[in-house]
């Protein structure tokens with residue numbers, strides 16, 4: 001007999017799989033699950049990662065059930081001996097495990113169609129269902145999901161592979177979970193800011209935080225320093241998504257008022273997309289001469305669909321002779337100022353602009369490290385230039401961090417220089 005479960009306001013997530021306790025695999029499912037549940041107004045109050053271990057898993061399930069009305073487990077629904085989630089959940093919730101003949105049939109049919117052969121006997125484990133559980137169809141894999149409810153709440157079991165879990169959870173969020181959720185949904189916006197350090201941005205945001213806390217509905221703000229940019233995450237709960245969205249829009253307007261053109265994205269677009277949209281709108285083409293970034297800037301520009309409209313070509317000119325031969329940078333200029341210098345970055349930008357006959361030329365030359373630094377030009381020194389008709393910008397940056405980080409920050413600074421040039 002199942003009595004009516006409480007409506008769902010709090011959730012706990014348990015990710016199951018011994019590989020998730022090694023350095024080889026990261027639990028990403030819980031992030032997706034959190035995002036989906038937040039959309040229903042359900043808060044995630046705790047999460048755990050456990051290996052394929054019966055005792056540990058039983059403990060975590062009991063703990064999770066005590067903390068939240070909704071417990072979402074993912075992983076360990078496979079056919080092998082180490083996949084124990086189904087059995088442990090049946091055990092903890094005091095249900096018998098019974099074979100569901102219709103699932104067995106579906107598994108057999110799937111095997112026949114996909115592998116043109118008999119289903120291995122061990123796969124019958126995937127047809128075992130705790131008594132009274134609802135079976136959730138898995139259109140992308142073999143293990144079905146399971147949903148159980150009793151007086152203390154709902155337990156949901158989903159398979160581990162993200163490509164199977166995602167469509168199943170989306171369907172549940174539109175259906176069974178939606179009907180059982182009690183909270184009001186959370187709406188989010190992200191504002192991305194360039195050219196500020198975190199503490200500076202934080203200081204500028206302080207007065208806004210106070211106003212936002214008193215807004216109706218109140219706005220929660222989280223600042224995340226990412227590489228070469230700051231992300232401000234804003235969220236609000238509203239009985240209707242309309243009221244939360246309107247409130248967030250006014251908060252976004254506040255941020256734009258305070259940060260001006262430093263706030264480069266308010267609609268989820270990445271910097272390369274913002275730059276691409278500006279180029280596209282102005283009907284301009286771009287070419288990049290890259291040294292220390294090794295093509296990263298062009299790689300990012302071409303991550304954007306439709307970039308062939310404005311990316312003409314780029315040149316990776318790593319050596320001095322490449323800068324001279326491919327871009328026409330005078331050898332004497334390199335000898336006089338060094339390869340990592342503003343005059344050389346400018347000559348690279350000019351070189352690619354005239355040789356590729358593009359509207360915007362960009363030149364980047366720097367020391368990514370760990371070797372190659374000197375007292376005057378330490379590792380992380382990067383000269384960047386952007387040139388267009390009638391306008392020239394250049395600057396020497398000092399980035400901190402290891403090779404990869406220096407390369408990324410250089411790409412970010414170059415794209416931002418182009419962005420600022422295009423908006424005037």
Ligand code: ATP
Pocket residue numbers: 015016017019020025026027028029030074075076077078079083141142143158159160161162
């Ligand atoms: P299967 O029927 O495929 O065996 P399963 O439910 O047993 O399903 P697992 O064997 O635990 O799933 O995991 C299958 C794959 O999904 C593995 O590659 C695993 O790394 C990945 N995976 C499992 N859990 C997570 C997670 N929390 N986040 C990201 N990937 C995961």
Ligand code: MG
Pocket residue numbers: 017075076077078082083160
């Ligand atoms: Mg497994």
